[in-house]
Amino acid sequence: MVEQVIIEAKDVSFFYGQFQALRNINLEIMSKEVTAFIGPSGCGKSTFLKLLNRMNDFVVGARLAGDILIYGSSVYGREADPVDIRRRVGMVFQRPNPFPKSIYDNICYGPRLVGVRKPADLDIVVEKALRAAALWDEVKDLLGKSAFELSGGQQQRVCIARALALEPDILLMDEPTSALDPIATAKVEEWIKSAGMSIVIVTHNMQQAARISDRTAFFYMGELVEFGPTLELFTSPKEVRTENYITGRFG
Amino acid sequence: MYLTGYTKTARQRREKAALLLIRSLAGLVLTVLAAILVYILVCGLPTVNWSFLTSFPQNAMTSGGILPAIVGTFGLAVGSMAISLPLGFGAAIYLSDYAKPGHLVNAIRLGVSNLAGVPSVVFGLFGLSLFVTTFGFGRSLLSGCLTLGLLTLPTVTASAEEALRQTPLSFREAALALGANRWQAVRQVILPAALPGMLTGAILALGRAAGETAPIMLTAVTAYSPILPDSIFNEVMALSTHVYVLATNGNNILQTRPQQFGTSLVLLALVLSLSLVAVIIRAKLRRGRKW
DSSP states (O other): OOOOEEEEEEEEEEEETTEEEEEEEEEEEETTSEEEEEOSTTSSHHHHHHHTTTTTTTSTTEEEEEEEEETTEESSSTTOOHHHHHHHEEEEOSSOOOOSSBHHHHHHHHHHHTTOOOHHHHHHHHHHHHHHTTOHHHHTTOTTSBGGGSOHHHHHHHHHHHHHTTOOSEEEEESTTTTSOHHHHHHHHHHHHHHOSEEEEEOSOHHHHHHHOSEEEEEETTEEEEEEEHHHHHHSOSSHHHHHHHTTSOO | OOOOSSOHHHHHHHHHHHHHHHHHHHHHHHHHHHHHHHHHHHHHTTTOSHHHHHSOEETTTTEEOOHHHHHHHHHHHHHHHHHHHHHHHHHHHIIIIISOSSHHHHHHHHHHHHHTTSOHHHHHHHHIIIIIIISOOOSSHHHHHHHHHHHHHHHHHHHHHHHHHHSOHHHHHHHHHTTOOHHHHIIIIIHHHHHHHHHHHHHHHHHHHHHOOHHHHHHTBOSOOSSOOOSTTSOBOOHHHHHHHHHHSSSOTTTTHHHHHHHHHHHHHHHHHHHHHHHHHHHHHHTTOOO
16 A cells, blocks of 8 residues: 555644744654654644644634645645534544433434435444444444443543544544543554554553554654654654653653 | 641531531521421412412402413513523523633623623613513513513523533534534534523523512503403513502402412412423433533
8 A cells, every 4th residue: 555645734833822832843644654743741742733623723812834734735725624624634532522412423423414314324324433443342232322321431432433434534633542541541552553544643651652653753842853653763763852751851 | 647736526526516507507598498388388278279270350359360360470481481591592602602702701791690680670660661662562461571581681691601611612622523613513512411501590580580570560560450461462460460469559458368378379389380391301301411
């Protein structure tokens, strides 16, 4: 399979009021790979992730310079439609955030928004998405139950399935296991490794990045310090700051 | 290790004293409430029977029933909710999910809460000059509903906004990240989640609308009506004003005491049953919605 660039950040800077959260980020993310963003709290990794599907649009007083391209088309250009972009770029959040609805209705939320209405079609979508999130066998008899009755780990995989139901080109995950116990974390990590889709994951956990990602980007104080194949970055970092961080000297 | 200044038994004694205080305060409140209810029940129950509920007042209102007042109060309560719920919920959605935070929104919020503290007779005067006189609706069910609608609007708006703001931000994020626009997120996710809380405010407002006296005396009510209203432009009788009229006017105030208590009891029962409907709807909505 030929890899191609799916996301390209061009000189991206981002400001919250006077505070500059990101400084001239240039980055290319390849398709069908797992890309991890690591760095200490407040380094800008989550901010950058949320720029990829325009979830920072609602932050009052925020400002962006530069542009981001997805498959060559601008995310922030005049022609860009944030709703359309969010349908192509799925997102899973830090805490499981299912809707207070049944598992079935949670998964159907996205497809219904784009006009899938027939029950038979929705049934297929639900099964496909839950199988893709490796949750089908656990919940196939509970589809009418409230998603709130599931465990935290299962809830997070419902959220993954809900995002997958729209068949996005890419999935963004913002510290998706930070609210989960070790067993649930292992299941989500296992899913990420086997998913075979383009995933960008923000994690505060370096071991997690090392375990599951193909490439890793290290952010520090709003800068992209180093970006490369995960094995290389962890075994022979080029930058002193990267080495200090991964060896635990700060962070 | 921290050493507290007093011993374990002293600590336990304080704990017990606090508990006793809180319990007796709660008990006091409940006792007063129960006393009022029992008093009205005991004094009112002998009067209330089927013909009292279904017939018109007779002999200059010293005997007979209160049917027109029941119909009037029911119409005023339901009609005012029909006005204040859509307006109040709409304003609450605007304040919680659309308005950019800033001076304007804060001013609106302050205005709403101040409006909730305005005496009801002021609303009555406002309704009298605007709806009855200027708009020419006259003293009518419509004028009364509009006035009570405005009167309850602040309560409805403030409590609905509170309920909306209590729904987690993560619901909004999740909906938007799945490609919903703002209105879809509000309508499909936020509103269903907040509706039970919003109805709590509506229940309070409903009780208030049904019990108000001064504003409807100025805008909607007639002391005596031999017929039931057949249009929103008719004057109506109401339970609260009926009690007022019986207790203050006429030659036989003492003789009509049973009617006064009977009417009060019916008013209480009407408010309770209207609230009960709202409580049942709320319980239905709440089922399976935990977070």
